[in-house]
Amino acid sequence: MSILLNRETRVLVQGITGRAGRAQTKWMLEYGTNIVAGVTPGKGGEEVEGVPVYDRVAQAVAERGAEASVFFVPPAAVKDAARETIDAGVRLIVVVTEHVPVHDAMEIKAYASERNVRLLGPTSPGIITPGEAKMGILPGNMFRPGRIGVISRSGTLAYEICANLAAAGMGQSTVTGMGADPVPFTSMSELLYLFDADPGTDLAVIVGEVGGMQEEHAAQFIADRMIKPVVAYIAGHSVPEGKRMGHAGAIVQGNTGTTRSKISALQRGGVDVAEYPLDVVKLVQNKLG
Amino acid sequence: MKLYEFEAGDLFRQEGVPVPDFTVANSPRQAREAAEKIGFPVVVKAQVLTGGRGLAGGVQIAESPEQTEETARRILKSSIRGLPVNRVMVVKKAEVVQEFYLGITIDGLTGCPVVILSTAGGVSIEETARTHPEMVVSNQVPISAGLSLPEAEKMAQKAGLYGDESARIADILHKLYHVFRKYDASIAEINPLVRTMKGEYLALDAKMDIDDSSLFRHPDLQLSAEDRIASPLEKKGRQIGVTYVELDGEIGIVSSGAGLGMATMDIIGRRYRPANFLETGGAISEELLYHVMELVMQKKGLRAVFINLYGGINLIHEGARGIVRFLQEHPTDIPVVARALGNRQEETWQILREGGVEVVTDTATEKSAEYLFRRLEKAR
Numbered sequence: 001m002s003i004l005l006n007r008e009t010r011v012l013v014q015g016i017t018g019r020a021g022r023a024q025t026k027w028m029l030e031y032g033t034n035i036v037a038g039v040t041p042g043k044g045g046e047e048v049e050g051v052p053v054y055d056r057v058a059q060a061v062a063e064r065g066a067e068a069s070v071f072f073v074p075p076a077a078v079k080d081a082a083r084e085t086i087d088a089g090v091r092l093i094v095v096v097t098e099h100v101p102v103h104d105a106m107e108i109k110a111y112a113s114e115r116n117v118r119l120l121g122p123t124s125p126g127i128i129t130p131g132e133a134k135m136g137i138l139p140g141n142m143f144r145p146g147r148i149g150v151i152s153r154s155g156t157l158a159y160e161i162c163a164n165l166a167a168a169g170m171g172q173s174t175v176t177g178m179g180a181d182p183v184p185f186t187s188m189s190e191l192l193y194l195f196d197a198d199p200g201t202d203l204a205v206i207v208g209e210v211g212g213m214q215e216e217h218a219a220q221f222i223a224d225r226m227i228k229p230v231v232a233y234i235a236g237h238s239v240p241e242g243k244r245m246g247h248a249g250a251i252v253q254g255n256t257g258t259t260r261s262k263i264s265a266l267q268r269g270g271v272d273v274a275e276y277p278l279d280v281v282k283l284v285q286n287k288l289g
Numbered sequence: 290m291k292l293y294e295f296e297a298g299d300l301f302r303q304e305g306v307p308v309p310d311f312t313v314a315n316s317p318r319q320a321r322e323a324a325e326k327i328g329f330p331v332v333v334k335a336q337v338l339t340g341g342r343g344l345a346g347g348v349q350i351a352e353s354p355e356q357t358e359e360t361a362r363r364i365l366k367s368s369i370r371g372l373p374v375n376r377v378m379v380v381k382k383a384e385v386v387q388e389f390y391l392g393i394t395i396d397g398l399t400g401c402p403v404v405i406l407s408t409a410g411g412v413s414i415e416e417t418a419r420t421h422p423e424m425v426v427s428n429q430v431p432i433s434a435g436l437s438l439p440e441a442e443k444m445a446q447k448a449g450l451y452g453d454e455s456a457r458i459a460d461i462l463h464k465l466y467h468v469f470r471k472y473d474a475s476i477a478e479i480n481p482l483v484r485t486m487k488g489e490y491l492a493l494d495a496k497m498d499i500d501d502s503s504l505f506r507h508p509d510l511q512l513s514a515e516d517r518i519a520s521p522l523e524k525k526g527r528q529i530g531v532t533y534v535e536l537d538g539e540i541g542i543v544s545s546g547a548g549l550g551m552a553t554m555d556i557i558g559r560r561y562r563p564a565n566f567l568e569t570g571g572a573i574s575e576e577l578l579y580h581v582m583e584l585v586m587q588k589k590g591l592r593a594v595f596i597n598l599y600g601g602i603n604l605i606h607e608g609a610r611g612i613v614r615f616l617q618e619h620p621t622d623i624p625v626v627a628r629a630l631g632n633r634q635e636e637t638w639q640i641l642r643e644g645g646v647e648v649v650t651d652t653a654t655e656k657s658a659e660y661l662f663r664r665l666e667k668a669r
Contacts, residue, residue, distance in 0.1 A: 101473055101506070102503070125602075139631040156546025157549050164653055167653075237555045245532070245547055248500075276559075276655055278653045
């Protein structure tokens with residue numbers, strides 16, 4: 001079992017004719033993802049890696065039954081593309097695009113939540129259900145099938161921690177990259193909720209980092225509602241105040257967004273927090289007995 | 290991107306938020322001339338991108354042309370929290386009767402703008418919220434609807450304002466929301482907004498932070514990022530398109546992701562101090578990593594460089610060629626240790642090894658860092 005994505009999911013790739021879109025489509029297909037169509041306005045009728053390209057999302061939905069979409073579209077085009085995709089009836093959208101304007105993210109989030117559409121990102125590394133399918137840029141060889149659900153604000157750190165878990169014989173049910181923008185479309189708490197309800201997941205791992213309040217909010221959700229055990233690692237103990245650390249949302253502002261604040265909130269919620277990434281393995285083993 | 294007070298003040302003025310007459314000066318003489326036009330007394334304010342200017346002596350009153358020149362000279366020579374003052378703002382001094390706070394920011398959890406109004410201005414809003422929560426009115430605004438004038442009036446009334454004052458402040462708040470949306474701000478704040486003896490309402494400070502990702506649609510603002518970065522190395526990072534944060538240590542760090550980079554800092558920090566944080570972003574090429582190496586190696590006092598790459602969206606084998614090319618052209622005595630995993634890892638290792646880079650293939654950064662630690666012990 002898994003959340004949001006499996007081998008049957010009929011996937012659309014938007015921005016499929018660009019450099020990243022083409023390269024990643026190849027990797028996703030090789031992994032086994034059921035990619036049914038691509039969209040790039042003006043490129044309808046072409047093919048990429050044998051995948052038919054359409055001008056409009058509605059055509060891809062009508063003719064190919066696309067139900068989930070991954071975005072490799074330029075930042076300025078994300079807002080309109082998201083509206084078009086939501087209106088076409090796609091139920092899951094993964095926005096890999098970096099540097100989406102925050103005001104656009106606010107508008108997209110509001111539009112999607114009114115219509116019950118799930119988005120991941122912006123700046124999501126993607127989502128992978130190991131052994132079945134992946135949407136986004138997560139390299140397949142870092143993951144293996146199993147029963148741990150992973151939520152990460154960082155792509156590269158998710159690879160690292162999942163590879164460590166896999167090396168210790170522990171695979172993942174689904175790995176979700178929520179991105180580390182100031183306004184993520186889907187919160188950490190919402191993803192925890194999905195893993196808590198998934199019969200294929202025994203434990204959730206949170207990979208957090210400095211900035212924002214996602215981890216603090218998740219800690220409250222874990223304390224109040226979550227049944228399954230949770231283990232976390234929060235990156236950036238030594239980050240200086242006021243510096244943006246590569247992710248738009250990775251910034252300590254005064255006392256807000258520090259690892260200390262996140263770690264103590266999570267610990268109060270009953271989460272075991274690893275000091276360094278590799279320690280996650282031990283903590284997961286302990287929790288699962 | 291943070292705006293200087295005078296830049297935010299210009300935007301406020303354009304959009305109808307009332308600000309006092311002001312001029313920007315970068316020499317004592319200019320400051321004096323500006324003050325003579327504006328009329329005395331004036332306030333001379335350091336233009337730096339940090340708070341706490343007042344306490345640091347960066348905001349001073351001047352009563353005469355001579356005093357203005359002298360004050361401006363002193364402030365222009367100073368630095369505030371490590372930032373040199375290159376400009377001062379000369380502004381007509383207002384006779385303040387009451388101070389208010391107006392601010393708009395973004396709630397990362399709900400994804401809504403948060404509009405805040407307080408009848409206690411001139412102090413930190415966090416402080417007021419803690420000590421006098423009843424004096425702070427806060428409102429989550431649905432982004433599709435925006436903040437209407439009647440909504441703004443409701444907020445003012447809830448804060449205990451009434452009559453003409455309520456209407457005037459609501460109007461300014463409504464305009465501030467317009468500025469916030471029009472310029473893609475992540476913060477738009479007036480602290481304090483004041484009522485003067487003459488019954489005017491004026492923004493005596495202007496704070497704005499504009500979302501970096503939206504700058505492409507605000508070419509009219511002509512904001513230069515490099516003008517706002519004090520560290521020459523951080524400036525260089527911006528120019529080549531990577532995030533470089535200068536730190537106070539001896540191990541250079543290169544990573545292909547922000548989270549990985551921060552974790553690498555944490556891990557290296559167990560034994561040594563990182564000299565920098567560097568994140569390449571998702572567009573690694575031979576050229577980019579050549580420049581990345583050039584940048585990282587410029588830091589004084591380096592004892593080693595630790596490179597931590599993942600091939601997700603990144604073409605790490607191409608990056609490897611850039612690293613090797615730089616090192617061939619600029620041989621170094623310090624160890625350069627690289628870890629590279631993901632798509633095309635074997636090819637990447639081969640390129641790095643052939644170019645004299647020490648490659649560690651552990652899946653855990655901790656183990657690779659231990660290799661580096663041992664390596665540095667040996668070199669001692």
